[in-house]
Amino acid sequence: MLLKILELVGIVAFAMSGALVGVVKRLDLFGVCLVGVFTAVGGGIVRDLLLDIHPPSSLSNWRYLGSALAASVLVFYLHTVVSKLNREILVLDALGMGLFATTGATIAIEAGAQPLAAALIGATSAIGGGILRDVLVNEVPLLLHRDLYAIPALLGSAVLVAARELGFGQNIALVLGTVLATGLRLLALWRGWSLPQARVPRED
Amino acid sequence: MLLKILELVGIVAFAMSGALVGVVKRLDLFGVCLVGVFTAVGGGIVRDLLLDIHPPSSLSNWRYLGSALAASVLVFYLHTVVSKLNREILVLDALGMGLFATTGATIAIEAGAQPLAAALIGATSAIGGGILRDVLVNEVPLLLHRDLYAIPALLGSAVLVAARELGFGQNIALVLGTVLATGLRLLALWRGWSLPQARVPRED
């Protein structure tokens, strides 16, 4: 029950981040909603395609789609207010990222994926929506060149898989992985951590 | 039989719109053909991936691939002529969009998708090719910020699903949904309807 509520919080945070990008890009109402909804459920759709779950569960889930759509419409009309909540949205987004990484990996394990594949698919659930968002609005995905976002997702889903392999219960594994992923992401935001960039790149 | 012919007309119109974008983007002969063919069959491929139809039926369909390829080659060599037919292509494209939305939803229902998923997958069949086209040529998808294109597709495929749920026959449902989607699209083109854009967006 708590998990369901937290997941919805994550969905709404993802949708808001996507819709805000759409507003900045001057999309119309439909474009803002599509980017918002896609950011929220895109990672889960890719996860389900990789795991042979058809049709992807997000596409049949009124609650997810409805929440993401409502959040996107809200952002479209109230973006000046919402964009002041940037800090709060980043925190909720970090929570959603951690949850998606671990629940995604759990779903992959249950669908019979090997440990390596399960960890990768879990991380894909968490970062896929953000990548699709940036590809749709024609930007180089943010997580490829700024922020520490994907590494926490990978670590969280790897920890979940390792904990399950070591015999820990599902709930303990979920808490461990999510706290690690979300905590590391928040720490990176707070301390301004980022990965090194290549030095003196050629300009083509 | 009539349906098959109309579908081919839609495929050719989609391929032409894709190939024209490729010419404008100065792609080479292969690039123009790939973008044309992808615009024509991309939505159907995504639909089949979502519905677990393997390999996607478009990839085995000589008639679709051949028509889309022929239309793309034609556009490559005769683009100055073809681009004068812009209005006619838009009308045929609207017909193709309406047909893809309703036949896509029909295929989804037959593959066992729930109503919500069937309506979304139908709309995806209709708009997926255009989104893939714009992502391939590195543009923000047109339907995210201009034109009323996706809403008619969604309405058409929703009407088809509703009609089937209410017990209407397959043919009546197809006609209802297609006429609504194509008609609304043509009306929007004629009257210059579009959705609102967010006001005073922040420039990042």
Next chain:
Amino acid sequence: MLLKILELVGIVAFAMSGALVGVVKRLDLFGVCLVGVFTAVGGGIVRDLLLDIHPPSSLSNWRYLGSALAASVLVFYLHTVVSKLNREILVLDALGMGLFATTGATIAIEAGAQPLAAALIGATSAIGGGILRDVLVNEVPLLLHRDLYAIPALLGSAVLVAARELGFGQNIALVLGTVLATGLRLLALWRGWSLPQARVPRED
């Protein structure tokens, strides 16, 4: 055995080409690795999605993922050295492209795909990674407007399918198709062959 080694060589060449693009685009360490790995295994993942192989075999293959990751990290730190090997990477990339086209088509045939679909899916295995690479870093895919890259891939995988249909053994078919695809690609590089571009395109 030889085939396995050659495939690894192809994987490494693909990863290097992807990672070099990531360095030029000033991605961070994670971004360079993700683009490198995706370029190497992305075509195979799309192939497996089209063929209903779940989860995609590349995601469970430590050897492929590890080699691609190691090659990407190497490029990140030694890109000034690696970029001087551009010519050598192009040759290895041509080998990888030819192998992926023919092994991809072979896997498609074994998964029950019809000849046309098998040839298209084989070519997709070979060119899919490069397209995903360019979409991720926000460029119009190179093979759509420069170079003769996709045509050799298509011919190689078509020859493999034709040879198998004509009753040739699997190994002979692999050699025929790969030599044709890789040879034609190298010849095109050497002679500077390219496809025509549309003349006097409209500028929108």
